[in-house]
Amino acid sequence: MRITDMHITPIAIVDPPLLNAAGLHAPYALRIVVELVSEDNIYGLSEVPGHYDTLAALEAARAVVIGSDPFNFNGLQLRLTERFGTVDEARGSAPWDQRKLVHVLSALDVACLDLTGKAIGRPVVDLLGGKVRDRVDFSAYLFYKYEGAGGELGFDTDPSATGWAAARQKAALDPQGVVAQAQAMCNEFGFKSIKLKGGAMEPQIEVDSMLALAEAFGPGTPLRLDPNAIWKLETAIECGKQLEGVLEYYEDPVRGQEAMGQLRKAVNIPLATNMCTTSFEDLPGSVRHHSEDIILSDHHFWGGLRASMDLARFCRVFGRGMSMHSNSHVGISLAAMVHLAAAVPNLTYACDTHYPWQSDEVITQGRFHFEDGAIEVSNEPGLGIELDRAALAKLHEQYKTCGLTYRNDEIEMQKVEPGWKFMSTRW
Amino acid sequence: MRITDMHITPIAIVDPPLLNAAGLHAPYALRIVVELVSEDNIYGLSEVPGHYDTLAALEAARAVVIGSDPFNFNGLQLRLTERFGTVDEARGSAPWDQRKLVHVLSALDVACLDLTGKAIGRPVVDLLGGKVRDRVDFSAYLFYKYEGAGGELGFDTDPSATGWAAARQKAALDPQGVVAQAQAMCNEFGFKSIKLKGGAMEPQIEVDSMLALAEAFGPGTPLRLDPNAIWKLETAIECGKQLEGVLEYYEDPVRGQEAMGQLRKAVNIPLATNMCTTSFEDLPGSVRHHSEDIILSDHHFWGGLRASMDLARFCRVFGRGMSMHSNSHVGISLAAMVHLAAAVPNLTYACDTHYPWQSDEVITQGRFHFEDGAIEVSNEPGLGIELDRAALAKLHEQYKTCGLTYRNDEIEMQKVEPGWKFMSTRW
Numbered sequence: 140m141r142i143t144d145m146h147i148t149p150i151a152i153v154d155p156p157l158l159n160a161a162g163l164h165a166p167y168a169l170r171i172v173v174e175l176v177s178e179d180n181i182y183g184l185s186e187v188p189g190h191y192d193t194l195a196a197l198e199a200a201r202a203v204v205i206g207s208d209p210f211n212f213n214g215l216q217l218r219l220t221e222r223f224g225t226v227d228e229a230r231g232s233a234p235w236d237q238r239k240l241v242h243v244l245s246a247l248d249v250a251c252l253d254l255t256g257k258a259i260g261r262p263v264v265d266l267l268g269g270k271v272r273d274r275v276d277f278s279a280y281l282f283y284k285y286e287g288a289g290g291e292l293g294f295d296t297d298p299s300a301t302g303w304a305a306a307r308q309k310a311a312l313d314p315q316g317v318v319a320q321a322q323a324m325c326n327e328f329g330f331k332s333i334k335l336k337g338g339a340m341e342p343q344i345e346v347d348s349m350l351a352l353a354e355a356f357g358p359g360t361p362l363r364l365d366p367n368a369i370w371k372l373e374t375a376i377e378c379g380k381q382l383e384g385v386l387e388y389y390e391d392p393v394r395g396q397e398a399m400g401q402l403r404k405a406v407n408i409p410l411a412t413n414m415c416t417t418s419f420e421d422l423p424g425s426v427r428h429h430s431e432d433i434i435l436s437d438h439h440f441w442g443g444l445r446a447s448m449d450l451a452r453f454c455r456v457f458g459r460g461m462s463m464h465s466n467s468h469v470g471i472s473l474a475a476m477v478h479l480a481a482a483v484p485n486l487t488y489a490c491d492t493h494y495p496w497q498s499d500e501v502i503t504q505g506r507f508h509f510e511d512g513a514i515e516v517s518n519e520p521g522l523g524i525e526l527d528r529a530a531l532a533k534l535h536e537q538y539k540t541c542g543l544t545y546r547n548d549e550i551e552m553q554k555v556e557p558g559w560k561f562m563s564t565r566w
Numbered sequence: 567m568r569i570t571d572m573h574i575t576p577i578a579i580v581d582p583p584l585l586n587a588a589g590l591h592a593p594y595a596l597r598i599v600v601e602l603v604s605e606d607n608i609y610g611l612s613e614v615p616g617h618y619d620t621l622a623a624l625e626a627a628r629a630v631v632i633g634s635d636p637f638n639f640n641g642l643q644l645r646l647t648e649r650f651g652t653v654d655e656a657r658g659s660a661p662w663d664q665r666k667l668v669h670v671l672s673a674l675d676v677a678c679l680d681l682t683g684k685a686i687g688r689p690v691v692d693l694l695g696g697k698v699r700d701r702v703d704f705s706a707y708l709f710y711k712y713e714g715a716g717g718e719l720g721f722d723t724d725p726s727a728t729g730w731a732a733a734r735q736k737a738a739l740d741p742q743g744v745v746a747q748a749q750a751m752c753n754e755f756g757f758k759s760i761k762l763k764g765g766a767m768e769p770q771i772e773v774d775s776m777l778a779l780a781e782a783f784g785p786g787t788p789l790r791l792d793p794n795a796i797w798k799l800e801t802a803i804e805c806g807k808q809l810e811g812v813l814e815y816y817e818d819p820v821r822g823q824e825a826m827g828q829l830r831k832a833v834n835i836p837l838a839t840n841m842c843t844t845s846f847e848d849l850p851g852s853v854r855h856h857s858e859d860i861i862l863s864d865h866h867f868w869g870g871l872r873a874s875m876d877l878a879r880f881c882r883v884f885g886r887g888m889s890m891h892s893n894s895h896v897g898i899s900l901a902a903m904v905h906l907a908a909a910v911p912n913l914t915y916a917c918d919t920h921y922p923w924q925s926d927e928v929i930t931q932g933r934f935h936f937e938d939g940a941i942e943v944s945n946e947p948g949l950g951i952e953l954d955r956a957a958l959a960k961l962h963e964q965y966k967t968c969g970l971t972y973r974n975d976e977i978e979m980q981k982v983e984p985g986w987k988f989m990s991t992r993w
Contacts, residue, residue: 208696210692269637445695453880457850
């Protein structure tokens with residue numbers, strides 16, 4: 140079987156004004172939809188974060204991809220790595236750096252799995268060795284945010300919205316706002332675990348937000364705080380001491396494996412990361428520093444679903460728990476995340492997802508449905524989804540008109556607070 | 567798809583009187599052939615080392631296997647591990663210890679891959695992500711040995727034998743004998759790399775054998791010596807110094823990760839192991855001690871082909887080379903080894919195989935053919951082999967009449983040298 144065509148479509152999806160350590164989400168988040176088509180006209184889909192560099196990298200990969208056997212991802216990966224640089228190169232030292240390569244590999248791994256799964260009539264999870272669970276739990280993903288719906292409305296709201304669609308337009312800039320957001324989100328989706336994206340407010344406000352969530356949701360509710368590595372070690376220790384017994388895990392309070400390893404000895408809360416250990420090259424350092432207890436996998440950043448299975452083995456062998464990271468995304472990524480989570484025995488934490496913050500979709504079945512915070516694993520061939528080509532065209536048009544070509548939360552923040560600067564360590 | 571039947575057949579295959587650190591090979595080597603049959607009457611094969619414990623473990627696993635989906639090995643592995651103990655248990659602390667569990671998992675992983683590969687019409691290598699090479703190189707595997715053909719002939723020889731079949735009956739108990747064996751084997755199979763099983767003779771004889779091989783085959787020939795961890799550190803250093811620049815790698819000269827790590831600093835030859843790092847639980851210690859440069863994979867001991875792919879990732883990430891270990895085996899194991907080696911980008915060393923020492927076979931195509939020391943990777947569905955049921959019945963009969971139920975090279979050696987005792991460190 141040969142791949143005869145490769146369609147690469149950048150899209151923009153409406154995203155509300157969410158705050159984080161890097162600044163503010165733009166009114167649109169960018170994604171790239173990749174479609175591989177085989178000679179017998181079966182197609183495979185994937186979705187990766189949108190960036191003009193990734194777009195160019197995917198375009199450059201096309202010549203290597205066309206004519207390849209979708210069942211032979213190992214061979215394809217070898218040819219792409221040989222042509223565009225190995226993972227040993229320093230990031231940014233080559234026109235095609237490692238971060239682009241993993242996105243390209245992820246896009247092709249997932250699309251090949253979807254395509255071949257459809258060709259043999261089996262779900263993608265079977266090509267990862269089969270499922271160990273029928274439902275995949277996700278967590279509520281809370282953000283400090285400004286009022287606004289994002290997209291054309293920007294900081295305005297749609298007064299006709301109801302339910303969660305209305306609630307997600309509201310500002311959340313203090314503990315009470317965060318609790319209200321959590322209640323609305325958990326009401327709608329049934330999430331049992333709750334994560335707050337921190338690093339946006341004064342540390343004590345974020346600690347107080349977690350304490351307010353613990354108060355509102357009761358003891359035992361799995362709570363997580365992610366300050367995105369913007370805290371000093373002393374701050375992280377001081378805040379951590381207040382959150383011992385409250386947090387399920389403490390995600391990236393400080394920057395780098397060494398500081399994480401130091402914090403881990405000082406605070407009695409499991410540490411999680413998707414910032415200090417984010418690639419296979421980081422694993423020796425993870426072992427050396429014992430920088431975390433839990434690694435948040437992300438198939439977009441680790442080079443695909445099969446590579447993520449390898450990460451899962453590392454986690455089992457080296458005593459790391461495994462959870463899952465997310466960015467703003469639509470249903471193709473979500474489907475891939477579900478198949479991966481279903482195959483990994485040690486992915487025992489509810490996964491992150493930004494999905495409730497999005498309203499756009501590119502698949503014919505429409506928006507995925509959560510029941511009790513979980514998504515059922517599809518038994519349909521491939522990823523179990525079909526591309527809505529009209530929706531794709533609309534979101535591509537949205538991409539062309541929105542004017543964004545990459546994500547820059549600092550620039551967005553400066554539109555609200557002129558002169559605002561990202562700081563790698565702020566508090 | 568469901569598995570409706572599981573056939574477990576112990577077999578005995580003729581094995582010549584080969585010497586090693588543990589003693590002497592018996593006239594027959596034991597293997598177990600496992601056949602899984604699906605509801606639509608497709609069958610999948612595998613082969614694992616024969617031991618009455620493994621046989622009992624496989625029989626006990628049958629109730630878990632029947633009714634399982636062969637596409638869902640993850641789920642099957644989880645149920646088997648839950649039922650029979652986890653890998654965290656100390657070896658031998660449970661009736662079904664980890665060493666048996668990995669053999670059972672290996673048997674089921676390979677048979678499920680063969681079965682599902684046949685079901686979807688794709689070779690097993692495609693279910694491991696696809697091939698990165700079309701031919702898999704093997705190495706000549708030399709042994710010190712007594713004269714004899716093994717099997718019924720025992721220490722006698724068949725005078726009608728010709729070519730390699732005649733040469734392999736000859737004794738090899740000194741450097742000249744080893745060189746003659748190597749020349750006959752390389753003539754027949756075209757191997758380009760040469761390994762000598764050591765640990766059987768005085769260390770200086772083994773060093774001299776390697777120097778004689780280097781002399782006979784010329785500089786640059788990849789040579790390996792494997793004393794099976796029976797040497798003291800001082801001996802290994804002393805011998806190693808004589809072999810710097812001669813050996814491609816030095817396999818398990820000493821016992822344990824700590825001693826291997828010490829040796830590694832003292833001798834300028836890459837160290838390889840299939841003794842100190844033989845399971846996923848050993849990997850943290852491997853990193854701590856940096857006990858080797860090269861890990862010899864063995865899908866029988868690591869829990870299957872998919873688990874071996876995980877090991878390959880570990881090797882890439884932690885800077886270990888990868889080669890492949892072998893025991894006496896027939897064509898089912900060899901086919902599985904070829905599919906694995908074809909899928910692993912970093913399996914760059916010629917693989918070990920005992921295959922030239924065997925004459926029996928259980929597959930309809932007959933004995934595998936080596937060309938220039940390599941085997942071509944099959945593109946046929948599954949492992950690309952079919953079971954010769956008449957040959958299987960004959961080898962099962964041979965099992966019942968030979969009287970062996972497990973491998974014990976010490977007892978065999980005592981038949982030649984009464985009172986001989988295995989010593990974990992001899993020289």
